[in-house]
Amino acid sequence: MAAPAAPPNILTAVLGKAVGWARTRSMWPASFGLACCAIEMMATGAAHNDLARFGMEVFRASPRQADLMIVAGRVSQKMAPVLRQVYDQMAEPKWVISMGACASTGGMFNNYALVQGVDQVVPVDVYVPGCPPGPQGLIHGILTLQNRISAGEYAIR
Amino acid sequence: MSKPPDSVTGDTEAPPTGAEQAPPESPGDQGRAKRRVVHDLWLSGTEAPVDTGRFTDEGAQEMLLEEEAAVLAGQRGTLVVDDYAAGVEPSTEQTQIVNMGPQHPATHGVLRLQVELDGETIRRVKPIIGYLHTGMERTGEALTFMQGPTNVTRMDYLSPFHNELAFSLAVERLLGLEIPPRAQAIRVLMTELNRVASHLLWAATTGLDLGALSMMIYGWREREAVLAFFEKTTGLRMNHNYIRPGGVAADLPDGWEEDVAAIEETVLAGLADYEGLLMENPIFIERTHGVGVITPEECLAYGVTGPLARASGIDFDLRKAFPYSGIEQYEFDVPTTEHGDVYDRFIVRFEEIRQSLRIARQVAETMPLGDYRSEDRKVTPPPRARLDQSMEALIHHFKIFTEGFKVPAGEVYEAVESPRGELGMYLVSSGGAKPWRLHVRGPSFANVQALPVMLTGSLIADTISALASVDPVMGDVDR
Amino acid sequence: MTTEPTEIRSPGPPYDDLASRFDSAEFEVSHGQVVVRVPREDLVGFVDAAKDAGFRMFIDLCGVDYLDRDPRFEVVVNLLSLEPPRRIRILVGVPGDDPTAPSITGVFPGADFYERETFDLFGIEFEGHPDLTRILLPDDWVGFPLRKDAPIGSVPVQFKGSNKVS
Amino acid sequence: MLSAYLPIALMFILVVGFAGVSMVLSRALAPHNPTPEKLDPYECGIVPLQEPVQRFPVKFYLVAMLFVVFDIEIVFLFAWAARFSDLGWYGIGAVGIFTLLLVETLVYVWKRGALDWNVPQRTRYRQVVAVDMSKEAA
Numbered sequence: 006m007a008a009p010a011a012p013p014n015i016l017t018a019v020l021g022k023a024v025g026w027a028r029t030r031s032m033w034p035a036s037f038g039l040a041c042c043a044i045e046m047m048a049t050g051a052a053h054n055d056l057a058r059f060g061m062e063v064f065r066a067s068p069r070q071a072d073l074m075i076v077a078g079r080v081s082q083k084m085a086p087v088l089r090q091v092y093d094q095m096a097e098p099k100w101v102i103s104m105g106a107c108a109s110t111g112g113m114f115n116n117y118a119l120v121q122g123v124d125q126v127v128p129v130d131v132y133v134p135g136c137p138p139g140p141q142g143l144i145h146g147i148l149t150l151q152n153r154i155s156a157g158e159y160a161i162r
Numbered sequence: 163m164s165k166p167p168d169s170v171t172g173d174t175e176a177p178p179t180g181a182e183q184a185p186p187e188s189p190g191d192q193g194r195a196k197r198r199v200v201h202d203l204w205l206s207g208t209e210a211p212v213d214t215g216r217f218t219d220e221g222a223q224e225m226l227l228e229e230e231a232a233v234l235a236g237q238r239g240t241l242v243v244d245d246y247a248a249g250v251e252p253s254t255e256q257t258q259i260v261n262m263g264p265q266h267p268a269t270h271g272v273l274r275l276q277v278e279l280d281g282e283t284i285r286r287v288k289p290i291i292g293y294l295h296t297g298m299e300r301t302g303e304a305l306t307f308m309q310g311p312t313n314v315t316r317m318d319y320l321s322p323f324h325n326e327l328a329f330s331l332a333v334e335r336l337l338g339l340e341i342p343p344r345a346q347a348i349r350v351l352m353t354e355l356n357r358v359a360s361h362l363l364w365a366a367t368t369g370l371d372l373g374a375l376s377m378m379i380y381g382w383r384e385r386e387a388v389l390a391f392f393e394k395t396t397g398l399r400m401n402h403n404y405i406r407p408g409g410v411a412a413d414l415p416d417g418w419e420e421d422v423a424a425i426e427e428t429v430l431a432g433l434a435d436y437e438g439l440l441m442e443n444p445i446f447i448e449r450t451h452g453v454g455v456i457t458p459e460e461c462l463a464y465g466v467t468g469p470l471a472r473a474s475g476i477d478f479d480l481r482k483a484f485p486y487s488g489i490e491q492y493e494f495d496v497p498t499t500e501h502g503d504v505y506d507r508f509i510v511r512f513e514e515i516r517q518s519l520r521i522a523r524q525v526a527e528t529m530p531l532g533d534y535r536s537e538d539r540k541v542t543p544p545p546r547a548r549l550d551q552s553m554e555a556l557i558h559h560f561k562i563f564t565e566g567f568k569v570p571a572g573e574v575y576e577a578v579e580s581p582r583g584e585l586g587m588y589l590v591s592s593g594g595a596k597p598w599r600l601h602v603r604g605p606s607f608a609n610v611q612a613l614p615v616m617l618t619g620s621l622i623a624d625t626i627s628a629l630a631s632v633d634p635v636m637g638d639v640d641r
Numbered sequence: 642m643t644t645e646p647t648e649i650r651s652p653g654p655p656y657d658d659l660a661s662r663f664d665s666a667e668f669e670v671s672h673g674q675v676v677v678r679v680p681r682e683d684l685v686g687f688v689d690a691a692k693d694a695g696f697r698m699f700i701d702l703c704g705v706d707y708l709d710r711d712p713r714f715e716v717v718v719n720l721l722s723l724e725p726p727r728r729i730r731i732l733v734g735v736p737g738d739d740p741t742a743p744s745i746t747g748v749f750p751g752a753d754f755y756e757r758e759t760f761d762l763f764g765i766e767f768e769g770h771p772d773l774t775r776i777l778l779p780d781d782w783v784g785f786p787l788r789k790d791a792p793i794g795s796v797p798v799q800f801k802g803s804n805k806v807s
Numbered sequence: 808m809l810s811a812y813l814p815i816a817l818m819f820i821l822v823v824g825f826a827g828v829s830m831v832l833s834r835a836l837a838p839h840n841p842t843p844e845k846l847d848p849y850e851c852g853i854v855p856l857q858e859p860v861q862r863f864p865v866k867f868y869l870v871a872m873l874f875v876v877f878d879i880e881i882v883f884l885f886a887w888a889a890r891f892s893d894l895g896w897y898g899i900g901a902v903g904i905f906t907l908l909l910v911e912t913l914v915y916v917w918k919r920g921a922l923d924w925n926v927p928q929r930t931r932y933r934q935v936v937a938v939d940m941s942k943e944a945a
Contacts, residue, residue, distance in 0.1 A: 024836065036267055037265060038271070039272055039636075040271075040294055040296075040319060040636070040637050041316060041319035041400055041401060043271070044319060044320065044400065045400070047367075047382070048382060048385075048386070048389075048399075051366075051378065051379060051382030051383070051386075052379040052382055052383050053382060053383065053386040066265075066266065066267035068849065069849065078294070079294065079296050081292070081293060081295050081296060081640070082778075082779055082782075083220075083292050083295065083778065084264060084272060084294065086217045086218040086854075087218050087263070087264050087293065088852070090218055090844060090852050090853070090854055091265050093842060093844035094844055096845070097837075097840050098838060111796070113301075113312065113313070113316075114296050114297060114298070114301055115795040115796060115798065116296075116297040116300055116301055116304075116793050116794055116795055117300070117786050117791075117792075117794025117795075118296050118297030118786070118794075119297070121796045136401065137399075137401065139399060217779075217781075217854075218852065218853045218854045219780075219853075219854065219856060220779065220780045221781065222774040222775070222780055223776065223780050230771070232772075233772045236750065236753060236772070255864045256862050260850075261853050262851065263850060263851020264851060264852050264853070265851050265852040266851045274851070274853075281863065281864035281866055282866075282924060283924075291776060291777065292776055292777035295777040295778065297794075299762075300786055300787055300793060304793060335672050335673075336672065462697045462698045462699075462723075463699065463749055463750050463751055464699070464750060464751040465698060465699045465700055465749070465751040466751075467698075467700075476723065478723045478726075483723075483726035484726060484728075572671060573671065573676075574671070574672045575674060575701075575719060575728070575730060586701060586719070588703060588719070590705055598705075599706070601701075601703040601705075601717075603700060603701040603703075607754065608751060610754075611751060611753065621924065640777055
């Protein structure tokens, strides 16, 4: 992981805030649409309730150019290593939103096939509840993440 | 080609896949050990607990450089000999095997296509699926019949109503339950509007794949109108759990006729825009004519149904052949075209949107009055108000929601025409409150299997449009 | 619209013709649908005859585990004839100790994925299948999850008394 | 005479300056953490097992060369376009001969078939159209 941030001091406080602010203004999500939540993620990206207001309307397919991974849908045992590989190939600073009940806790499918909670594979920053969470729910999750980043909580990434 | 699984561990020894075989412990063994362990949580910001990234190799399921003739024919899609299968002559160039893998913008979900490329042209294709396998058929056996629709509706997440309808029809046929006409009409209305919403999403994402970005914005704009009506009626935009064995969960909200009329007006206006935008556009025509062709014989052999089969000239629609839920009283026609390429699939699906809207209008005009679920209180819970008046209603309510209603033993196969083809439910009941076996025949499962037929010999750009025109929904494929 | 050759060879509806040619097949009607129970050896022959008799579209093939019934497993094949629209469901008993069945990919190439899925989830091997490997589960998976004696594999949930899921 | 070159020099400094500053700033501020997974080629999430093939079919190099030929042609046209009005007919004559030569190479290349990516799949469609797709052909 990135080197731990220096303790906040008067000299870099403003720079830290500026960096935190800059990082949230245009976070490009890596399109990791898996199941039903992916449909709601696309609906959030489309015209009606628009992600372009936060500078996030372009879903980068390749992890190299993505800052935020929205795990939208149920993660099966076969998909977990792929998810981990894509997460590893993303450049720091990177964040993860676990969208929906299936991604956060395995949801209603407590059986052999699903990874019960994607936080066993990647570190999750914001969990969005719902099955599937509506576009408003996802946008609320994104805003929560942005506020915490610009407040400097995740600056160490 | 792959050695049969040895009887004790049932583990198929992965044949050498071009990479040097790891000494005694193949990645598969480590993978199994690592996967079954429930790892502790990885708190954000801390050191990574374990390295699971290395085990994406699927051993025997992957494509090999040299394959036997039978497997090669399957991957080249030349199994069905009909009069216009163009033979793909083996090239002398050095080819490479590339992954259009699980995380890919154009595979409409987590479908992994292994393609052997000769420059830009595709020599053979092997679809690898299972990346969204949720064990739903196993979960179906653990839930009662009452809870079944919640599990089933998450399979084909673009047409949840069709899943629920197929499940409910199968259970009702086993029960021999009569459904009041109003419930049947509501079911037809909801499934046809669901077909419109699913085709709109398909048009949006396929347009996006072909480069028509505005198509994505338009498609979703109309779809939101339909989803608003679904949310108003069922309470949810998706995964509604609205069509249940015995009828529907709630009656239509008042003023629903105006909503359906408004939907029809916006969607028809939108449809005129799409056809103006796409159908005469020379670039679009060049990108879709003669791409992803599948012939009627291949549709029959591979079990490809729905708009794909109708675009190849097979005039077959389950709503006409095996009418269900009272759909035979509405007239609509079944669009078919001849050439079976991507352009024809656009024609067929746009026409199907018009026909579904036509059915919705007829349902709105002739909606019968009466109860929206069957009177048999063994299956459908009594109205809430009755609970504190009659002891019997309380007992029925209690029994239905605790152990669920019992379905007589037997097996039945019930199919509905989903936007992607024939969605069938094979339900075996052992007389208990939970299904003994629930097999779902997903239309996309057969359509994805026919991909080698459509993609072999075409360019990569054609693959994107052909794959988008098949409209595979991975929840339907992997279940 | 796929019309067949004009003269339909079987006099009566295709079922009687099939019944006459395969005396080992027992026909029954369950819930208004024609179901045929065929011994394992005649499966490929019967499917071929059904294809000639008009059931030209392959629809579905799946496995069922009846656990304590004598032929423990069952392979269910679903065929469809387009014109006149008719279905037929073929049931094949497969004993538990020798879970193998003949593969019908020779007659219908569409059965390839379905047979791999049935092998993957039930462990029923199909002889003659070109590439019988797992399809839905990771390749190094041990065990066949849809068998009745396989655990559902659920993770115990934190709150008390919740892990009664079998 | 020297002052004529001042705007170009200023422009050059600005360009190099902007590029340099953005390179240095991103190098200094952004976290730099090359893990082995990041250095692997990205294959849609699959861990690559074998090295990707380096040799590409000759068609790709052919297209590259054709591009270079016609691109240089445009570069030469720039010089003529800058002084278009002064050169008058003499200029048009010279450029005309030059362009005619290149059009001749374009026709030659087109006839030899270097431009079409012979796609067998499309022949299948022509057969479909040629065969009278009436009902009994299905």
